[in-house]
Amino acid sequence: MAVAPAPSRLRPGGSRLFIIVGAVLALLAFVLVFLVGALANQGGPSGPAVSVVVAARDIPLRAPLVKADLTVQRMARSDAPPASFGSVSAVLSLGPVAEINVAKGQAITQNMLARSGDLVAGSQPAYLPIPQGFVATTIKTSELQGVAGYIQPGDYINVVASVSTSVFQTTNSGSPPRMVTRTVFTNVPVLKTGAVGGTGQSTAGVPSSLTVVMTQCDADFMQWLTLNAQLSYTLPSYHDYQPQDTKPDPSCPNAQAAGLVRPADVDQRWGFTK
Numbered sequence: 001m002a003v004a005p006a007p008s009r010l011r012p013g014g015s016r017l018f019i020i021v022g023a024v025l026a027l028l029a030f031v032l033v034f035l036v037g038a039l040a041n042q043g044g045p046s047g048p049a050v051s052v053v054v055a056a057r058d059i060p061l062r063a064p065l066v067k068a069d070l071t072v073q074r075m076a077r078s079d080a081p082p083a084s085f086g087s088v089s090a091v092l093s094l095g096p097v098a099e100i101n102v103a104k105g106q107a108i109t110q111n112m113l114a115r116s117g118d119l120v121a122g123s124q125p126a127y128l129p130i131p132q133g134f135v136a137t138t139i140k141t142s143e144l145q146g147v148a149g150y151i152q153p154g155d156y157i158n159v160v161a162s163v164s165t166s167v168f169q170t171t172n173s174g175s176p177p178r179m180v181t182r183t184v185f186t187n188v189p190v191l192k193t194g195a196v197g198g199t200g201q202s203t204a205g206v207p208s209s210l211t212v213v214m215t216q217c218d219a220d221f222m223q224w225l226t227l228n229a230q231l232s233y234t235l236p237s238y239h240d241y242q243p244q245d246t247k248p249d250p251s252c253p254n255a256q257a258a259g260l261v262r263p264a265d266v267d268q269r270w271g272f273t274k
Contacts, residue, residue: 065097217258
C-alpha cells in the first residue's frame with residue numbers, strides 16, 4: 001500500500017527571509033524615488049537649479065525696462081549665463097535701458113543694459129518705441145517745473161495745471177476769476193529728455209524739454225494747457241509706476257479722431273470752475 005507524501009512546509013527561517021528581502025526592495029524603491037525627485041528639484045545632472053531673470057516679452061533697443069518686461073525662470077546653474085540676475089528688483093534697481101533687441105525668454109545679463117538711453121552704444125532704431133494709436137509730443141520743463149531735472153527717460157510723470165478761471169468765463173458770468181490747480185494727467189511715460197541748445201545735458205544738468213507719449217487727443221489738450229495754464233510735473237515713486245496700456249484708446253484711436261479743443265471742453269473734462 002502506497003504511503004501518501006507528507007504536506008510540504010517552509011523551513012522556520014524561510015518566511016523571515018522573504019520578509020527581509022521585501023523590506024530591502026521597498027527601501028531601495030523609496031530611495032530611488034527620493035533621488036529622482038531630488039535631481040529634478042536641483043536641475044538634474046547639470047547641477048542645482050537657480051533663479052534667472054528673462055524677458056517676459058520682446059524688448060526693443062533703447063527701451064526702458066519696466067516690471068512687466070521681466071519674469072523669473074528656474075534653470076540649471078550650469079545653464080545660467082554669466083552676469084545674469086536672480087530677481088526682477090535687481091534689474092530694475094539699475095534704472096536700465098536695453099542696449100540690444102532682447103527676445104522673449106532670453107536671459108537678461110548686465111552687458112545688455114545701460115542706465116540711460118543716451119548711453120546706448122548700438123545704432124539708433126528706425127522708429128521710436130511709440131505704440132500704435134499714440135504719439136510723441138514735447139513739453140517744456142525747467143528746474144522748478146520738472147523736479148529739478150530728476151525726470152529721466154523711462155519715468156512716469158503726473159502733470160499739474162494751474163489756470164485762471166477767467167479763461168472759462170464769459171464777460172457776463174459775474175463771478176470773480178480765481179486761480180485753480182488740478183492734476184490733469186497721470187502715469188505719462190517719458191520717452192526722452194532734451195537740453196538747452198540741443199547739445200546734450202545743460203551745464204546745470206536740467207533738461208529743457210520732455211518728450212512724452214500720449215494719444216493725439218490728449219496731446220491737443222496738453223497743447224491748450226501749455227498756452228493757457230502754468231504746468232508743473234510730479235515724479236511718483238517707481239513702485240507706483242504703471243506701464244502704459246499699449247492698446248489704442250477706443251475714443252481716440254488715431255490722429256483723425258482728435259477734434260477742436262475749446263475752453264468749455266477743458267472745463268468739462270477737469271472741472272476747473274466747479
